[in-house]
Amino acid sequence: MNLFAEAIAWMLAPAQWTGNYALPKLLGEHLALTAISVLIAAAIALPIGWLIGHTGRGREVAVAVAGAARAIPAFGLMVLLVLLLGVLRIPEAAITTFVLLAIPSLLAGAYTGLEAIDRRVIDSARAMGMTEWQIFFKVELPLGLPLLLGGIRSALLQVIATVTIAAYVNLGGLGWPIIQGIPLRRFDQVLAGAIIVAVLALLVDLLLAAAQHAAVPAGLRPPRAVRRRAADPAPASVPA
Template sequence: MNLFADALAWLFSPDRLVGTYALPTLLAQHLIYTIVSVAVAAAIALPAGWLIGHTGRGREIAVAISGAARAIPSFGLLVLLVLVLGILQTPLAAVITFVLLAIPSLLAGAYTGLEAIDRRVIDAARAMGMTEWQIFTKVELRLGLPLLVGGLRSALLQVIATVTIAAYVNLGGLGWPIIQGIPLSRFDQVLGGAILVAALALIVDLLMALAQRAAVPAGLRTPASASPSSPSRARRAASAPA
C-alpha cells in the first residue's frame, strides 16, 4: 500500500509537469506513435481485408501472414530495425514495428466483418441490380463495421501497450518512467508509469467499446424491452388467454 501511495505522490507531483520528460509531453509522444502506426497499418490492412472478404479469396494467405506477424517479438524486432536502419532512423524503426503489430487485428476485423454477413443478403442486393461497388459500400461495409471497429479496438490496445518499449531506444512515451526507474530502483516511478499506461488503455478501450456498439446498424439492435425474458413480456404471456 505504501508503494501505491508513493506512486500516486510521484504522479501528482508538480515536478511531473515541467522539463523535457514532463508527463503531458510523454503522453503526447505515446499518442502520436500510436495514432501514426495504427493509421499506416489501416491503410495497408483494410483494403486487403475488404478485398478478401468481398471476393472470398486469399483468406488462407491472410491468416498465415497474420499468424506470422503475431509471432514476431516486438522488442526484438525494434532493436533489430534500429541496428539495421541506424540510430538516426530510430523513429522509423519504431513505427515499422508498431505497424506490423497492428496489421493482424485490422486485417482480421476487415475480412471477418464481411464474411460474417449472411450470403442471402448479398444475393438479394445483386438481384435488385446493385453493382459490386454498391454492394460493398452500401451493404457489406455497413454490416461489417462492428467487427471492423472491434479489430481497430484490439489493434489500438496492443499498440498502446507496446509503445512503452519505444523509451528503450530513447523515443519517449509513457514507457520512459518505467525504463528509467528500473535501473534506479525507483519503484514508485515504475508503478506510476505503469498506472498511466493502464489508464490510457482503459480509456481508449471504453471509447472504442462505445464506438463498436454505435457501429451496429439500428435495424440489427435488439432493445432490452424486446427481450423474450423481460418482465413485461413475461407478464403479458402469463395473462394471455390459452
C-alpha cells in the same frame, strides 16, 4: 505509505508536469506514435482485408500471415530493425515495428466483418442491380463496421501497450518513467508509469467499445425486452 500511494504522489508532484519529460509531453508522444502506427497499418491492412472479405479469396494466406506477425516479439524486432537501418533511422524502425503489430488485428477485423454478413443479403443487393462498389459501400461496409471496430480496438490496445518500449530507443512516450525508474530502483515511478499506460488503454477501450456498440445497425440489435431477460438471472425455484 504504501507503494501505490507513493506512485500517485509521484504522478501529482509538480516536477512531473514541467520540463522535457513532463507527463503531458510524454502522453502526447505516446499518442502520436500510436496514431501514426495504427493509421499506416490501417492503410495497408484494411484494403486487403476488404478485398478478401468481398471476394472470398486469399483468406488462408491472410490467416497465415497474420498468425506469423502475431508471433514476432515486438522488442526483438525493434532492436533488429534499429541494427539494420542504423541509429539515424530509429523512428522508422520503431514505427515499422508497431505497424507490423497492428496489421493482424486490423486485417482480421476487415475481412471477418464482411464474411459475417449473410450471403443472402449480398445476393439480394446484386439482384436489385447494385454494382460491386455499391454493394461494398452501402451494404458490406455498414454491416461489417462493428467487427471492423473490434479489430481497430484490439490493434489500438496492443500498440498502446507496446509503444512503451519506444523509450528504450529514446523516442519518449509513457514508457520513459518505467525504463528510467528500473535502474534507479524508483519503484514508485515504475508503478506510476504502468498505471498511466493502463488507464490510457482502459479509456481507449471504453470509447471504442461504445463506438462498436453504436455501430450495430438498429435492425440487428435484439429488442430491449430480450436484452433485459437475458441480463436478469433466472428466478430460484422454491422447494415444495
